[in-house]
Amino acid sequence: MIRMYAYCAFGMDIRSVFPLTVLERPEGYASEWMVEISEESVALIPDLPWKIGRISYGSGLQWIQVEVPWAARYRIEDDSRILVEPVPGVAPGQVTVYLEGLVLPIMLRHHPLLVFHGSAVRNEGGAIVFLGTQGSGKSTAAAVATGFGYRVLCDDIVPISASAMVLPGIPRLKLLPDAYGQIMGVPDPRAFDGVDKYRADLGVELSPSKIGAVVILESSGIGALHLELLLGREKIKGLLPHLCSIEGIDDPKGQFSRLTGYLGKTPVFKAVRPVEGWSAQTNVEQILAFIEGGQKSWCD
Amino acid sequence: MVRLKKAVLASEVDGEKVLLDAETGVYFGLNETGSRILDFLIEEGVEEAALTRFLEEFDAPPERTREDFLLFVSRLREKKLILDEAE
Numbered sequence: 273m274i275r276m277y278a279y280c281a282f283g284m285d286i287r288s289v290f291p292l293t294v295l296e297r298p299e300g301y302a303s304e305w306m307v308e309i310s311e312e313s314v315a316l317i318p319d320l321p322w323k324i325g326r327i328s329y330g331s332g333l334q335w336i337q338v339e340v341p342w343a344a345r346y347r348i349e350d351d352s353r354i355l356v357e358p359v360p361g362v363a364p365g366q367v368t369v370y371l372e373g374l375v376l377p378i379m380l381r382h383h384p385l386l387v388f389h390g391s392a393v394r395n396e397g398g399a400i401v402f403l404g405t406q407g408s409g410k411s412t413a414a415a416v417a418t419g420f421g422y423r424v425l426c427d428d429i430v431p432i433s434a435s436a437m438v439l440p441g442i443p444r445l446k447l448l449p450d451a452y453g454q455i456m457g458v459p460d461p462r463a464f465d466g467v468d469k470y471r472a473d474l475g476v477e478l479s480p481s482k483i484g485a486v487v488i489l490e491s492s493g494i495g496a497l498h499l500e501l502l503l504g505r506e507k508i509k510g511l512l513p514h515l516c517s518i519e520g521i522d523d524p525k526g527q528f529s530r531l532t533g534y535l536g537k538t539p540v541f542k543a544v545r546p547v548e549g550w551s552a553q554t555n556v557e558q559i560l561a562f563i564e565g566g567q568k569s570w571c572d
Numbered sequence: 573m574v575r576l577k578k579a580v581l582a583s584e585v586d587g588e589k590v591l592l593d594a595e596t597g598v599y600f601g602l603n604e605t606g607s608r609i610l611d612f613l614i615e616e617g618v619e620e621a622a623l624t625r626f627l628e629e630f631d632a633p634p635e636r637t638r639e640d641f642l643l644f645v646s647r648l649r650e651k652k653l654i655l656d657e658a659e
Contacts, residue, residue: 504588505601512599525581528592532583 280478281372282380282431283439290356292368293471294442301478307352307379309371314345314357322520327374331521336378343367346375351382372442377429377516386432386530387516391445393422394477398484399438400563401430403514408489409545409552412451415474416556419455423477429516436534437480445472454552485563486511486540491547497555498544499562507540508532539563573617573657580653582610591653600653605630609644613654619645 278297279286285297288309317337320330329338336348343366347355354375358367380387390403391414400417402410411427418424426441433439446469452459456472463470488502488510502510508531515527541563545555576582579595589607591600602610608629612622626641627634648654 503586505585505590505599507585508590508592509599524592524594524597528581528594529583532585532590536583536585 280440281442282376282429283480284376284379288371290364290367290371292372293444293465294372295444295476295478298478305351307354309354309356312355312357314347314355316345322518324518327370329378329518329520336381336521338370338375338378340370340374343370346370348375348379348382351379354379373428378518378521380429380431381518381521384434384526384530385439386527386534388430388432388511388514389428389516390430390514391427392425392430392438392441393417394425394438394481394484395420395422397564399425399481400484400560401432401438401486402489403486403511404489405513408491409451410489411445411447412455412552413487413489413556413559415445415447415451415455415472416552417560418474419553420557420560422560423475425477425481432483432534433480434530434534436483436538438483439480440478443476443478445474446470447472451552483535483538486535486538487559487563488514488540488542490542490544492544494544494546496546497550497558499559500542500544502540502542507535510540510542511535574613574619574622574654575617575657576610576614577653577655593651593653600651605640606644609641610648610654613645613648 274289276287276289277291279288279292279294280297280301281294283303284305284307285303286307289311290309317330320328320337320339322329327340334350338346342359343362344356344358356367377387388403390401391410392399392401393414402413404410414424424443424445425438426443427445429441431439431441446465448469449459452470452472459470465471511531517527543559579593581592581594583590589602589610609626612625616622623641627637630637
């Protein structure tokens with residue numbers, strides 16, 4: 273008898289033979305999007321056309337295949353099945369890392385979604401999406417926001433639907449040790465993700481939420497936090513670098529149409545914080561107050 | 573005939589027309605006046621007809637308006653956002 277684990281992520285109801293680190297499916301969780309992850313033999317497709325480093329991938333009408341030579345061969349069929357053939361002797365954690373971080377996000381491409389790298393939180397006023405480059409403080413901002421009544425919708429991958437709803441992704445934050453220490457206290461070794469961060473469960477939200485605002489986090493040599501509403505071309509230019517775009521699978525024209533269509537009316541703010549001498553707690557509180565106040569520009 | 577290059581996508585965001593040249597990945601933002609000129613060019617397909625509509629719509633000295641129109645259209649051509657095609 274093969275043990276099946278039950279999880280929820282990205283609005284999917286997942287049954288998997290592989291243990292994952294995403295949230296276990298809570299009692300009463302309902303989703304129409306059922307996904308089954310099974311261990312099976314996956315036929316080699318030589319010369320998959322696209323590459324991300326040493327990872328190769330390709331797609332057909334109803335399938336996408338991903339080859340991670342040191343972990344596993346993954347085949348996505350329709351939007352409901354993932355077949356996995358692990359490399360013999362590979363540590364289970366390696367198979368899981370690519371399932372969660374690459375294969376499940378790729379599977380989102382079966383639906384007409386906008387997919388960003390970022391974090392998202394929500395309260396009764398709607399969802400706030402934090403975007404930014406690596407190390408800009410997206411997860412930290414989401415963690416701090418939970419102290420102001422927000423709940424976590426997504427970390428790392430943020431899917432947004434045509435009706436400008438932020439879908440719940442993986443609502444489990446991953447924080448660097450210093451941020452974890454500031455917000456959660458002494459890091460718990462059991463929360464270590466095996467790479468460089470600690471998982472923090474803070475006010476999980478599993479229902480989609482209408483997007484209220486997007487905040488693009490940046491840092492510079494300025495002396496104080498600066499906030500600005502982006503409009504028109506500046507808005508699109510600001511959002512674009514943070515889209516998860518996979519060459520060969522994502523169509524730039526489709527992404528542009530979705531970006532302008534889904535988020536054309538959403539307020540997008542740029543928040544520039546000083547490189548040094550800043551406090552995540554204070555800055556996030558200021559950002560939230562600014563958004564909730566509906567201002568257009570502000571400097572501390 | 574004047575037309576938008578096939579690789580160029582246009583969309584309205586915050587009252588500003590945003591153009592993406594999908595071949596180059598470059599974005600352009602047009603203000604309200606630029607947006608109207610582009611609309612007229614695409615709708616009429618002929619530069620002179622577009623200029624006539626532009627002059628009718630904008631209550632400004634015709635000579636200056638004409639200069640602004642021609643300068644803007646030359647910039648659209650320079651950026652290869654519009655193409656001239658034989659009918």
